[in-house]
Amino acid sequence: MTDQKIIQENGIVVKTVPMGTDCRKITLDSPEAFAEARPGQFVTLAIAGMDTPLLRRPFSIHSISGIKEGRCLVDILFKVVGIFTKNLSEIKNQGRVNILGPLGHGFTWPKKSRTEKSGPVVIIGGGIGVAPLLFLAQSLRQQRPVHENSRVFIGGRTTSDILCADDFTRLGYKVIISTDDGTRGEKGMITTPFHARLSDSRPETIYACGPMPMLKAVFETAAEHKVPCQVSVETVMACGLGVCLGCAVKTSSDDIKFRHVCKDGPVFDASELWMAS
Amino acid sequence: MDNPVDLSTQLGSLRLKNPVLTASGTFGYGIEFESLVDLNRLGGIIVKGLSLKPSSGNPPPRIVETPCGMLNSIGLENIGVEAFIAEKLPILETYHTPVFANIYGSSIEEYAALAARIDSVDSITGLEVNISCPNVKSGGVAFGIDAIVAASVIRAVKKETSKFVVAKLSPNVTSIADIASSVEDAGADAVSLINTITGMAIDIRTRRPVLANITGGLSGPAIRPVALRMVWEAARAVKIPVIGIGGIVSAIDAISFLIAGASAVEVGTANFLNPGACMDIIDGMESFFAEEGISSTAEIIGSVVL
Numbered sequence: 365m366t367d368q369k370i371i372q373e374n375g376i377v378v379k380t381v382p383m384g385t386d387c388r389k390i391t392l393d394s395p396e397a398f399a400e401a402r403p404g405q406f407v408t409l410a411i412a413g414m415d416t417p418l419l420r421r422p423f424s425i426h427s428i429s430g431i432k433e434g435r436c437l438v439d440i441l442f443k444v445v446g447i448f449t450k451n452l453s454e455i456k457n458q459g460r461v462n463i464l465g466p467l468g469h470g471f472t473w474p475k476k477s478r479t480e481k482s483g484p485v486v487i488i489g490g491g492i493g494v495a496p497l498l499f500l501a502q503s504l505r506q507q508r509p510v511h512e513n514s515r516v517f518i519g520g521r522t523t524s525d526i527l528c529a530d531d532f533t534r535l536g537y538k539v540i541i542s543t544d545d546g547t548r549g550e551k552g553m554i555t556t557p558f559h560a561r562l563s564d565s566r567p568e569t570i571y572a573c574g575p576m577p578m579l580k581a582v583f584e585t586a587a588e589h590k591v592p593c594q595v596s597v598e599t600v601m602a603c604g605l606g607v608c609l610g611c612a613v614k615t616s617s618d619d620i621k622f623r624h625v626c627k628d629g630p631v632f633d634a635s636e637l638w639m640a641s
Numbered sequence: 642m643d644n645p646v647d648l649s650t651q652l653g654s655l656r657l658k659n660p661v662l663t664a665s666g667t668f669g670y671g672i673e674f675e676s677l678v679d680l681n682r683l684g685g686i687i688v689k690g691l692s693l694k695p696s697s698g699n700p701p702p703r704i705v706e707t708p709c710g711m712l713n714s715i716g717l718e719n720i721g722v723e724a725f726i727a728e729k730l731p732i733l734e735t736y737h738t739p740v741f742a743n744i745y746g747s748s749i750e751e752y753a754a755l756a757a758r759i760d761s762v763d764s765i766t767g768l769e770v771n772i773s774c775p776n777v778k779s780g781g782v783a784f785g786i787d788a789i790v791a792a793s794v795i796r797a798v799k800k801e802t803s804k805f806v807v808a809k810l811s812p813n814v815t816s817i818a819d820i821a822s823s824v825e826d827a828g829a830d831a832v833s834l835i836n837t838i839t840g841m842a843i844d845i846r847t848r849r850p851v852l853a854n855i856t857g858g859l860s861g862p863a864i865r866p867v868a869l870r871m872v873w874e875a876a877r878a879v880k881i882p883v884i885g886i887g888g889i890v891s892a893i894d895a896i897s898f899l900i901a902g903a904s905a906v907e908v909g910t911a912n913f914l915n916p917g918a919c920m921d922i923i924d925g926m927e928s929f930f931a932e933e934g935i936s937s938t939a940e941i942i943g944s945v946v947l
Contacts, residue, residue, distance in 0.1 A: 369676050372916055410914065418861055419706050419913060464677075464916065602704055602711060603913040607669030607689070609715045610704030621697040622718070 368466060370605070371397045374412070375438065375463040377455045383441065384524040387492060388453045391429060392438045394463055399436040401425050403500035404470030404596055404631040407438065408604040410462040411451055420464065421448045422601050424496035424573075424630065438463070441495040441527065467604050471500050471571055471594055471631050473507075483568030484513035486591075487537070488558055488582055490574025491520050494528050496596050496630075497573055501535050510536035513565040519554025519574070523547040555581045562589050569594065572634075580638060587640035595634045599625045613637060646930040648923065650684070650938040652882045652904050653830045655766065655805055657684040657739065660899065660938055661923050664886055664909030665690050665743035665769060665809075666715065670729035671736075677916040680736045682923060684905060687741040688725065688733075690771050693751055693758075695721035705842050705851040710861030710888070711910060712840050714854035717745055717774065722758055730764060739766035741807065747777040749784075749797045756801035767805030770798055772824075773813070773836040785811035785836075788823035795827035807884065810834040810875070812864075817871045818878035825879045833884035833907060834875055835868045861910040862888040869901055876902025876943060890918060892925025902943040 375392035383389050398407075408420035423440045430437035444453050455461060476482065485504065489497045501516065516532040521544045532539050540557050541549025550557050555578060562585055572582045573596035586593035602608040606627035613632075615623050616639045623629065623636065648659035662685035668674060671686045680686065698718025705712050720728070725742070733740050742765050746752040752770065759765050772785035772794050784790050795808050808824040810817060812835035821832050837858025842851040850856070868887020876883045882905070885898030890911040898906045911918035935941055 372677055415862075416709075417706055418709060418910075419711065462915075600702060600704055600706075602713075602910075603667075603916075605669070605673050605916065607667065607673050608704065608713070608913055609698060609718045610713055612698065612701045612703055612715075612718070614700065622701070 368400055369397055370465065370467065371395055372462065372464040374460045377457055377459045377461060378437070379457065380453065380455070383527050387441065387443045387527060389426065389439055389441045390452065390455075392440065392461055392463060394436050394438045396431065396434045396436050398438050398463075398466060399428055399431045401428060401438075401466035402470040403503045404496050405466040405468050406496075406604075406630060407440070407463050407465030407467060408601070409440075409452065409464075411448070411455070412460050412462060414451055417446075417448050419602050420604065422467075422604055422626070424596065425466065425499055426495050427499050427502060441492070441498075443492040464604060468626055468630050469628060471496075471596070473504065473569065476508075482508045482511050484511040484515070484565055486515050486517065486558070486562070486567040486570045487532075488517040488554060488570065488572045488574070489519070490554060490578040491525050492527070493572075493574030493578075493596075494518055495573070497571065498528050498531055500571055501532055501537060505535045514538070514567070515540060515561065517542075517554050517558045519543070519578070521545065554578070555585070558582065559585050562591070567591055572596070579634070583634035583638050584641065586634065593634040594631050595637070596631045597625055597629055597637070601626055646927055646935065647937050648926060648930070650905050650942070652884070653805065655739070657905060659684040659923055659926070660903075660905035661895065661919050661926070662687055662741070662884070662905055662907045663912065663919060664907035665771070667909040667912045670725060670733070671740070672729060672732045674912075674916055678920060680738055683738045683919055685739045685741055685766070686733065687743050687769050687907060688729070689719050690717050690743040690745045691719055691722045691725055691755065692717065692745055693722060693754055695719065695724065700853040702851060702853055703857075705857075707840070707842055707859065708863060710859050710863030712842055712852060712857035712859050713837070714852045714857035716854065722755055726762055730762070734764045740764065741767045741769050743769040743771055743809070745771040745774045747775065749794055752794050753797040753801050756798040760802035760804060765804065767807060767830070768798065768802065769807040769809050769833060770795060771809050771836070773809070773811035783811055783813070785820065786814050788819050791820055792823040792827035795824045795829050799828040805830045807831045807833050809836055811836050812838050812867065812871055818874050821875040821879045821883075825881050829881060831882045831884060831904075832875060832879060833886055835864065835871050835887045838864050838867065860888065862890060864888050865894060869897060872898055872903050873901040873945065889922070890914065892922045892929055895922050895926060896929060896941065899938065899941050900943070900945045902945065904942050
């Protein structure tokens with residue numbers, strides 16, 4: 365991987381779009397260096413003049429939606445859950461947000477020659493977990509046409525939790541949806557249709573982001589079918605730079621007890637975190 | 642940029658280009674900040690606490706934000722002194738900023754062994770001795786809460802090294818002045834304070850402590866007034882230089898510690914909020930000195946008007 369420069373600067377809010385009932389997509393006019401960001405990487409944000417909460421907050425990059433004249437548009441998709449996200453959602457256009465990044469280790473895919481055909485992939489997101497997955501789907505699509513058996517699974521509690529389904533469809537992915545209450549797509553958890561359809565066609569890689577229990581379940585299924593699985597995980601974080609070591613997660617190995625989400629992750633090969641049962 | 646004012650400070654036998662150092666555990670091994678901070682502008686870099694062997698630290702959750710601060714129980718995870726010297730130090734050596742190795746042990750012998758190892762490394766300017774960690778032999782009571790034990794750690798370290806030795810004091814004590822005097826008598830070249838204040842957070846739904854380690858160290862602006870009071874008390878009690886630490890996020894904060902009697906400061910949690918915090922603090926001090934007609938740092942150190 366090439367060396368990426370981490371930068372810290374003020375981004376300017378150029379657009380805020382409501383998504384679902386309690387989510388927002390905010391577009392930050394940012395320095396061009398963010399165009400180098402890879403899917404699965406994240407940024408940390410701080411709002412000028414706001415010291416409660418104290419710490420910066422990490423957000424995965426949802427998309428790089430434009431690059432021009434030394435600037436770059438960074439989309440962040442987030443759910444309003446606390447004081448920080450509430451304040452972030454209320455920043456008016458032209459307001460400033462301090463952005464630090466790109467940070468962490470993102471999704472990876474096998475390097476292939478131009479002529480080599482791409483295999484099918486499965487992308488699975490739970491709730492706001494779709495946030496980093498659109499950027500991934502876009503980047504995969506940029507490399508080569510979407511395989512006819514590639515699927516995107518999106519799960520949520522109710523219909524308003526289902527985000528970005530049309531964006532994935534537009535890129536050429538077949539989208540399968542489930543909701544806990546059955547208001548959209550299949551009724552129940554997304555891991556059920558995911559599990560059922562995995563035997564139809566074996567994907568090259570499974571990419572997942574969502575709540576930890578969902579990721580664990582996805583990993584179990586992936587391991588059963590012997591498919592490589594990459595998961596993007598979330599933890600509380602202070603620095604984002606690999607220095608505070610606060611974002612440790614337990615690994616499946618005895619040699620290396622902990623990994624750090626901000627530096628080793630947020631995307632991990634799922635087998636680094638869990639042992640298949 | 643030319644320095645319009647002289648920010649340099651005398652720390653015992655050491656002359657630092659300015660009084661702003663990075664606090665251990667908040668600035669990694671320094672090189673993580675290469676693209677964000679001009680490391681050459683720092684007064685000093687105090688690296689992540691080093692032990693003889695690598696340490697994997699405590700289980701998660703390790704941190705939680707609390708009002709105006711954060712609790713951490715990282716458990717002193719680090720790559721070990723040998724890996725630091727072999728892998729990180731060669732990069733740090735390319736900068737013109739003094740490097741201080743923060744060290745900790747679980748016995749006095751371990752502190753002594755670390756001091757002896759570091760003594761042979763030319764590019765390390767000094768040691769900061771973390772005496773806030775548990776002494777395994779006395780059932781996990783921290784070395785730093787007992788004046789006699791604290792002094793014996795410093796004495797053991799001083800015996801093994803001719804480098805500049807800073808004793809980093811724990812605030813979880815009855816009299817900071819007594820501990821400061823005691824390590825001064827043991828030969829410490831300076832004291833730095835305060836380390837984090839022991840705290841706790843509980844999740845009322847699960848009724849469990851938020852941190853896996855149950856308790857953790859509180860840092861950030863929440864502890865600043867306590868730190869300032871302790872720095873003032875320590876500065877009155879000892880003749881060796883005092884380095885002020887505790888919730889410093891701005892030049893105003895840093896200057897108040899100098900006025901209280903600190904000859905330098907360490908910036909910690911602020912590095913998480915703003916990786917450029919030290920640069921902003923140095924710039925802010927320069928402007929303040931220029932505005933107020935203060936020609937040297939020495940003029941302001943210990944100038945509190947009572």
